[in-house]
Every structure is written in structure tokens, then in C-alpha cells.
Amino acid sequence: MDALKARIKKDGKNLGNGILKVDGFINHQVDAALMDACGKEFARIFAEIGANKVLTAEISGIAPALTTAMHLNLPVVYARKHKPITMPDQVFLTLTPSHTKGCTVELIISPEYLSKKDKILIIDDFLATGATIQGLVRLAETAGAKVVAIGALIEKTFEGGRQALSHLGVPIESLARIRLMQDDQILFDDE
Numbered sequence: 001m002d003a004l005k006a007r008i009k010k011d012g013k014n015l016g017n018g019i020l021k022v023d024g025f026i027n028h029q030v031d032a033a034l035m036d037a038c039g040k041e042f043a044r045i046f047a048e049i050g051a052n053k054v055l056t057a058e059i060s061g062i063a064p065a066l067t068t069a070m071h072l073n074l075p076v077v078y079a080r081k082h083k084p085i086t087m088p089d090q091v092f093l094t095l096t097p098s099h100t101k102g103c104t105v106e107l108i109i110s111p112e113y114l115s116k117k118d119k120i121l122i123i124d125d126f127l128a129t130g131a132t133i134q135g136l137v138r139l140a141e142t143a144g145a146k147v148v149a150i151g152a153l154i155e156k157t158f159e160g161g162r163q164a165l166s167h168l169g170v171p172i173e174s175l176a177r178i179r180l181m182q183d184d185q186i187l188f189d190d191e
Helices: 002-011 023-027 032-045 062-072 131-143 161-168
Strands: 013-016 019-021 053-057 076-079 092-098 103-109 119-127 146-156 172-182 185-188
Touching: 002 023, 002 032, 002 146, 002 172, 002 185, 023 062, 032 062, 032 146, 032 172, 053 062, 053 131, 062 076, 062 119, 062 146, 076 103, 076 131, 092 131, 103 131, 119 131, 119 161, 131 146, 131 161, 146 161, 161 172
Parallel strands: 053 076, 053 119, 119 146, 146 172
Antiparallel strands: 013 019, 092 103, 172 185
């Protein structure tokens, strides 16, 4: 998606070690118009997959998941990283490594919002190693739900996440695929 790529080129910063800083427009300060355009594009791509819910992880995945869900007229469920007192004692929980936090984080979902009748579209901000998305898949499978497709705003193709998820046999789409991050350079697959 050209608008997203242009914004990454303009405002994204390669911090080294595979970290791309996009917090000025995606995950700390959110460019609502850009996220709406991304959600509209995901909705176009995934219009025929038959999902009845969009699933993501807090917090960075919420903006693209919400705009996608709005355009598909679906609810969003997001995996929390901390269990609030309002959540029941019995929850779906998995652990996943966080590349940006440098530690393992919990992903938690209440069984009230995910069940065997659900067909899940996973939307997240990044597809890098695939670890967070794998965690979301585990949560969906634990609930008996079926993952029908995966979308990511930005894919770092050099980290192998797409290959790690290929066993799922579902469509995987990214709006901006980065093949190289070196020094000040960010190069996309089509460059």
C-alpha cells in the first residue's frame, strides 16, 4: 500500500537489531486517516474469507484491527497483556516473546469473547518472526475457533515470520513488505 510505504520512508526509523520505530503514526501516536485507509484495504482483501471476528494483541494491533473491523462490520477482540479483575478466573492464556520489549509477555483472552463458533481474521501491526501471531493462533485454537486469514501492516520478510506461519494454510497479507533495513535504508520488496 503506497500511502503506508511512503509514511514508513518519511517517518520510520531503523533502530538496529530489526527494530523499526513507527510510533509517530502507528503505535504511540496514531495517524487515524492512515489507519482508516489501511483498514479499508484489509477489508477489501479479506472481504470474502467469512470471518466473524477480528483478533489482535494489545496495544499496537488495536488501531489496524479496529479500522479493519469497522469496514467489515465485525467485532474486535484483543488479547490483553495483563489480566484485569473484571476478567473471569478461567481464561485463555499463552506466552510469547516480545522483540521490542526483550522479554516474554502473556496474551490473555476471556472465554466470553472467543469460542468454537468463531472464524478469526488476525490483524496486527507487524509480522516479523511470527511469534505474536503464533500466540494469537494458539489462543484461537485453545478456544476451538478457526483462524481463516492473517493480515499485518508491516512485514519484515527477512525475519521469516511468513514461513513460520505457512503451516496454517491460510491467506497471509501484508500492506508493506520490507526486505532490508540497513543503516538509514528501509527497502521494500518491490524496490
